[in-house]
């Protein structure tokens with residue numbers, strides 16, 4: 508997709524009313540520091556639209572980025588930040604649950620996992636939780652530039668087995684440094700968000 512315009516349209520905290528958007532949404536989940544903000548910046552070709560930081564746990568809101576007035580990229584709160592009290596974690600959990608359960612426009616959920624590491628307990632919980640809400644998570648294995656090419660298959664297998672992914676689950680290696688995977692993620696997002704429109708167009712043309 509050619510990015511003509513992108514803006515942070517809605518920011519929701521634990522007490523917010525979630526927006527009833529009229530355009531398709533895709534959401535991104537993952538542990539703090541996994542590279543979620545960097546991924547969103549890469550996808551929309553901006554350096555600092557979504558804040559990136561080496562201080563994890565700061566952006567505890569659901570952020571809706573409007574892309575070209577045609578769809579939304581939805582940044583979910585990062586989990587696994589140890590310094591946060593349990594009561595806060597539960598509130599974020601409820602907020603994410605409220606969103607996954609309530610969105611009428613959510614077409615896909617991407618779960619980000621650092622390609623260098625085996626998925627942790629929270630990653631497994633998140634994976635199951637997304638499935639439980641009726642979505643088939645697509646895995647993005649981040650920070651691809653940090654491993655050798657020869658390690659990729661082994662690490663992907665580690666993620667596949669660690670999360671016990673459902674058969675047919677896609678795992679896309681990705682790097683915000685080299686932009687590897689950007690085109691693949693966009694192809695997927697476009698087919699998930701606009702497949703019906705495309706079909707209608709082809710029918711019109713015929």
Ligand SMILES: Nc1nc2c(ncn2[C@@H]2O[C@H](COP(=O)(O)OP(=O)(O)O)[C@@H](O)[C@H]2O)c(=O)[nH]1
Pocket residue numbers: 537538539540541542543544545546558559560561563564585649650651652653681682683684685
């Ligand atoms: N080498 C490398 N570093 C990355 C990549 N993605 C994110 N980072 C770094 O990881 C840290 C956390 O990234 P951020 O996007 O803020 O993670 P978030 O907490 O999931 O939003 C930052 O220092 C980023 O520069 C990547 O693909 N490659």
Ligand SMILES: [Mg+2]
Pocket residue numbers: 543544545558559560566585
């Ligand atoms: Mg972030």
